[in-house]
Each structure stands twice: as C-alpha cells, then as structure tokens.
Amino acid sequence: MKKKRRLVIRPLRILKHLILILVSFVSAFPFYWMVSAATNNTADIILGHIAPGNYLLQNWRTLTESGRIGPAFYNSVRNAVLLTISSLFISSMAGYGFVIFRDKWKNRVMGILMLSMMIPPAATLIPLFRMFSQMGLMNTVLGFMLPSVATVFLIFMFRQAAQTFPQEIVQAARIDGLGEFRIFLKMFIPVMRPTYAAAAIVTFMNAWNSYLWPLVILQSPEQLTLPIYAGSFRGGYVLDYGAIMLVVTISTIPMLIIFFTLQKSFVQGILGSVK
Amino acid sequence: MTTHAARKPAGLERKTARKGWLFIMPAVILIVMMSFYPMVEAFLLSLQTGTGNNLTYKGFANYERLPKDNTYAAALGNTFFYLIVQVPIMLLAALVLAAMLNDRRLMFRGFYRTMIFLPVATSLVSCSMIFLQLFTSNGLINSLLLNWGWITEPIPFLTNAVYARIVIVVTMLWRWTGYNMVFYLAGLQNIDSQVYEAARIDGASAAQQFRKITVPLLRPIILFTTVLSTNGTLQLFDEVRIMTEGGPGTGTATLSFYIYRITFERVPRFGYAAAMSFTIFVMVAVLAFIQMKVGESKQ
Known part of the structure; x- marks a missing residue:
C-alpha cells in the first residue's frame, strides 16, 4: 500500500515542479531581458543578443542628453x-x-x-x-x-x-x-x-x-x-x-x-x- | 437602537452621528463630482452632434449612427475577443497556480511565488514596450527563431491582425496572472488544511480536490476577480496604443482606443465619442450584474 502511494505521487511532484519552473521562466524572462537590453546597443538587441552587454553608460548618456x-x-x-x-x-x-x-x-x-x-x-x-x-x-x-x-x-x-x-x-x-x-x-x-x-x-x-x-x-x-x-x-x-x-x-x-x-x-x- | 437607552445618550449619539457626516462628506462630494456628474454629462453630450465645442441637440442621432460604424463594430468585436479569450484563461491559470503553491511542503514555494508575481511590478506601458520589442519584426523572438533556422522569414506578429490580437492577449496574461494568483493564495490561506487532509484520506485526486474544495470555497474571491478583470479588459487601452496603434487597420483596436482617437487625435467629435462611452458603461453594468447574479445563485 505504502509503496504504491509513493509510485503515484512522485511523478506528479516532478510534473508540478516542471510546470512551475516553466511558468517561472516565462514570467521572469521578459523581465531579465528588459534589464539585459538596457545594457546593450540597438545592433546587438536586433541580433538577438540575450546576455548583458556594456552599453549601460552609453544608454544612460543618451537619456540624460535628451534632458x-x-x-x-x-x-x-x-x-x-x-x-x-x-x-x-x-x-x-x-x-x-x-x-x-x-x-x-x-x-x-x-x-x-x-x-x-x-x-x-x-x-x-x-x-x-x-x-x-x-x-x-x-x-x-x-x-x-x-x-x-x-x-x-x-x-x-x-x-x-x-x-x-x-x-x-x-x-x-x-x-x-x-x-x-x-x-x-x-x-x-x-x-x-x-x-x-x-x-x-x-x-x-x-x-x-x-x-x-x-x-x-x-x-x-x-x-x-x-x-x-x-x-x-x-x-x-x-x-x-x-x-x-x-x-x-x-x-x-x-x-x-x-x-x-x-x-x-x-x-x-x-x-x-x-x- | 434599544428601548432601554436613556434619553440623553441617545441625543448624544445623534449628535456624534451628525459629526460622522464630516468624515464622509469630502469623499462623497468628490465621487459625485468626478464619477456621477460626468456620467450624466456624458449622457447629455451623447445627445448632441457637431465638432469641437459647436454642439447642438439631435436626440439619439449618435446612437443611431453606431450600428453603421464599421470601426465601432470592429472595436467592439476585438474588445469582446480579448474579454472572452483572456479573462477565463488568466483566471483559470491563476487558480491552478495558486492551488499548486498552496502546498506547504512544496520545495522552492517562495521562489516560484516571487517569480510569478514579478510581472506585476511593470507598468502597463513598460510591459507593452517589452513585448513590443520581443515580438516586433526584428525583435528577439523572430531573431532567435531565424538564428535557430526554425523559420526563414520573420513572423508578422504585430502586422497580422490575428497574430497581433494573440500577442496582446499574451501580454495581458503575462502581466496579470500573478496578480490574480495573489488574491487566490490569500483566500486559500483561510481554508483549513484539514479539509484537504480529509479529502486525501477519502481518496480524492488532486483534480477532484480542486473542483470540489478549492473552487467552491474561493467563489467570492473568484467573483471579485472576475468583475475586476472584466471591467479592466473592457477598458483596454495602454497595450493597444503602445503595441499596435489599433492596427493593422482596425485589427486590434478596442473601444477605449477608438474613443480616444475620435476625441483627441482628429477633429474632436465629443458627442459621438460620448455615445460610445455610454455603451461601455452599459456593458460594464450589465456584465457585472450578470456575474453577481451567477455568483449568488450558485452559493
């Protein structure tokens, strides 16, 4: 009886975690990308560059110049x-x-x-x-x-x-x-x-x-x-x-x-x- | 008031009751001036036609024009598309996620909750800008799909009406699912965990527990979130204005967007716009009434 219960519950647990991980990823990714894109330049963003770049200061200067x-x-x-x-x-x-x-x-x-x-x-x-x-x-x-x-x-x-x-x-x-x-x-x-x-x-x-x-x-x-x-x-x-x-x-x-x-x-x- | 109350305290109480109006009056006056009075004004405006401030009373002429206006019909259709597709998916997803996260023994529970709630921190304009960049023709999604060789030319996410409507629904789902989930999580904390324990001992599956315990006990909160989301979706504006400007053509325009257009972007036609606004009011009121009746009758 006990053994059977374990067998039923474990795959469900894993499935639950898989779903939650997927949903968390979908929720967090656009967020991550927003921050990451703020540190990239337009060319890299268009090329699909996901990792953070080192254009943050330049982007900041573009913004402050507009005042x-x-x-x-x-x-x-x-x-x-x-x-x-x-x-x-x-x-x-x-x-x-x-x-x-x-x-x-x-x-x-x-x-x-x-x-x-x-x-x-x-x-x-x-x-x-x-x-x-x-x-x-x-x-x-x-x-x-x-x-x-x-x-x-x-x-x-x-x-x-x-x-x-x-x-x-x-x-x-x-x-x-x-x-x-x-x-x-x-x-x-x-x-x-x-x-x-x-x-x-x-x-x-x-x-x-x-x-x-x-x-x-x-x-x-x-x-x-x-x-x-x-x-x-x-x-x-x-x-x-x-x-x-x-x-x-x-x-x-x-x-x-x-x-x-x-x-x-x-x-x-x-x-x-x-x- | 009981008959035992002596005369003097009763008089005193009436006096303090009168003071109570001072607490209430500022809010009451503001709500009357900022909601009820403009609503009456909108109705009077809707009976007038003309451009700018040259308006004359023409009875129900504006309302008679509405059914013949193709843009209005398109905007109405789109608004209901968003309502019928987005609200049920979002609320169901929020409920299921809340039920999953309600398990105290679940590992990384706080982490998942925080991640799913994260999008609520972005404003509607911000999240529209993010999704605009993700789905635009040279945006991230298309770049990645091209890089991986899954497609040979960009998918017209925002320039094809059907795709664009779906992208807007996806944007709204992303922004609001976690928000509604928090309401359900808060509600689930009020349900005694022994109820679930008992159900499990009786052999109820997770799906049965969800249908027979979670949903019925959360009914008041479900009703509350349904009314809120219906109201919000019927007024959808920010996402549409930022992501598609209502286009292609009138493919994604909503009623609020169309009203804004004819009021502020061309020669203002206040009367006609007011008639349109009034139809939104009627729809919100009717839908809220139906939802409340349904919510009550099943209790």
Whole structure:
C-alpha cells in the first residue's frame, strides 16, 4: 500500500515542479531581458543578443542628453506621492466614518457610492476633460489627482478594516474628552497601519502606472511622466532600443522596491478587503 | 437602537452621528463630482452632434449612427475577443497556480511565488514596450527563431491582425496572472488544511480536490476577480496604443482606443465619442450584474 502511494505521487511532484519552473521562466524572462537590453546597443538587441552587454553608460548618456528622464522621474514620483497621501487620508476618513457613525442614511449613501464602481473611467474621460479645461486644471497636479482621490475601492477596504476596530476604544477616548477627529488621527491610523500599507501600494501602483488620464490632462512637456515618456518612443524615426529599455527599467525599479519591502502587508490588506 | 437607552445618550449619539457626516462628506462630494456628474454629462453630450465645442441637440442621432460604424463594430468585436479569450484563461491559470503553491511542503514555494508575481511590478506601458520589442519584426523572438533556422522569414506578429490580437492577449496574461494568483493564495490561506487532509484520506485526486474544495470555497474571491478583470479588459487601452496603434487597420483596436482617437487625435467629435462611452458603461453594468447574479445563485 505504502509503496504504491509513493509510485503515484512522485511523478506528479516532478510534473508540478516542471510546470512551475516553466511558468517561472516565462514570467521572469521578459523581465531579465528588459534589464539585459538596457545594457546593450540597438545592433546587438536586433541580433538577438540575450546576455548583458556594456552599453549601460552609453544608454544612460543618451537619456540624460535628451534632458527628459530627470523631470519625468520627478513628476512621476511627485504625482504618485501626492495622490497616495491625499487619497489614503480622504478614503480612510470616509471608511472610518461609515463604520463608527453608522446609521441607516449612511448605509444608503454607501450603497449609492458602490454604484460608481460600475462607471468605467473611459466613459467619464470626455466630460472630465472638458470640465477640467474650463476650470483651468489642465497641466496641473490637482487636475491629475482629482478624479482618483476618492475611490470606492479604498473606502470599501477601510470600511472593512474599521469594522475590526474596537468601538470601546472610541468610547473611552470620548469620555477622556478627545475630539472625534483626534480619535481618528491618534487611535485609528496607528492601529490600522497594515491596511494603510496595502492601500498605499495599490494607490501608488495605479498612480505610477496611469497612462490614459495623464495623456489627456498633462499634455505640456513640463508635466511629462515616465509612462508617457516611455510610450513616446514608439513613434520615433530611429529607435534606440537600449535607451528605451533603460527608461522602462528605471520606471520599474521603484515598484520593485515597494513590492519586495511591503509584500507581506500587501497580501494582508488584500485579504482584509475581500473577506 | 434599544428601548432601554436613556434619553440623553441617545441625543448624544445623534449628535456624534451628525459629526460622522464630516468624515464622509469630502469623499462623497468628490465621487459625485468626478464619477456621477460626468456620467450624466456624458449622457447629455451623447445627445448632441457637431465638432469641437459647436454642439447642438439631435436626440439619439449618435446612437443611431453606431450600428453603421464599421470601426465601432470592429472595436467592439476585438474588445469582446480579448474579454472572452483572456479573462477565463488568466483566471483559470491563476487558480491552478495558486492551488499548486498552496502546498506547504512544496520545495522552492517562495521562489516560484516571487517569480510569478514579478510581472506585476511593470507598468502597463513598460510591459507593452517589452513585448513590443520581443515580438516586433526584428525583435528577439523572430531573431532567435531565424538564428535557430526554425523559420526563414520573420513572423508578422504585430502586422497580422490575428497574430497581433494573440500577442496582446499574451501580454495581458503575462502581466496579470500573478496578480490574480495573489488574491487566490490569500483566500486559500483561510481554508483549513484539514479539509484537504480529509479529502486525501477519502481518496480524492488532486483534480477532484480542486473542483470540489478549492473552487467552491474561493467563489467570492473568484467573483471579485472576475468583475475586476472584466471591467479592466473592457477598458483596454495602454497595450493597444503602445503595441499596435489599433492596427493593422482596425485589427486590434478596442473601444477605449477608438474613443480616444475620435476625441483627441482628429477633429474632436465629443458627442459621438460620448455615445460610445455610454455603451461601455452599459456593458460594464450589465456584465457585472450578470456575474453577481451567477455568483449568488450558485452559493
């Protein structure tokens, strides 16, 4: 009996590892190639050269000579950081408010807000563009931020988290004479740090990657962001593949750092939001 | 509220409840201004025709034009092609991978998970650029196949409509499978491993365990990821704009791409574009509704 079981399980194990190795390879290879191509020149890349080369500095010089990589990086960081901070603040405040001050009317409001998840950004693009150009918000950080500062996804996530926050703490703090807003700032935010971390990753990633809205609202060259810069190489006459891949690599590094330092809280926060 | 509650605390509670609106209002106002109001505006716009800002009300003229617009039909067809091909393959692959990685005794488990999650770190523009370089006529895939002598001339991955659609699907699969897998892995951690132990003792095969335990217990998360991916795919834009510009012809164009085109790349026809946007809204709403009904009824 025991012998038979071993015979059945072992080939399955090996098959499982083979599948996982194959999938890992397919996942990692384009990634490896992105970094490797950033160190090669166009001729080698076209010839199918896979190993890293020694053109990294030259590619870097090509980028810095155009003078756009620095500002694009700065704009991307600034936009994403500002959006993440304000979005976390406003959405968590709402999520907290829906739970701690629960009543029938607020539940109805939440129900209506949930409907906005059905509204695709592509559908509101044109009205928002017209509204923002009338309000003089073109080419401003505020214009970039406003449509995604308050999202139902985040409010929902914080609402779920707030349900695990003990009401007794709130009541005790009230008796001690703490104002409602102070209770939120001094008690809720520190306790909910894992949820904030997960929400920050999701928001930062979306802001960092966003392409369509910046393409519409941030049309001036001074407001250039990394995705738009990377995308702009597409229509060029002579494509410098090495330089392109260096831009792509540079715009990926911050996300990599964030993921691997905060991976645990990302999964935790996601778990909390789907429960 | 219970009848035992004394009057004063009840009054106090109402007072604090009122303060609660201050916490909620900023978000509510923003969502109304940035989502609901533009949606109404889009509908009003869709009833007007003209170019630029010279618009006049023409009833449902824009909607009547839609069925006769070949580009719209092509974009609609492509969008549904991506939806029907990509979403099921991706979610099934993510589920199977998550089920494989859920085994605590599996060697190199963390390594596999990290590798499969890696693509999520690239932005959609970055991953489109990478796959553009991989599959372009003088890109890596063609170079390697030529070097190895497997083909004699480059495969037109991005200039043949069918190939190009498949390359876009492959790009999306690469970027999103690991992302969805993390949701399932997180969900699987909530399932008691004793359930699987018991099934194994009863002689259930791996496939049976997957069908009878994993899928049913993950149903809420599967529903959640299905709605998210459907919504995302219906709005597909970045990959198409970067990799093919909708081409060859209209071979890979999506609805979002076409809307962007007629709004920002030629003489803007806001009314017509708004009518098209509104059809996306209706489709997203209907599909989400159906998916939720299906998800509930099987529970």
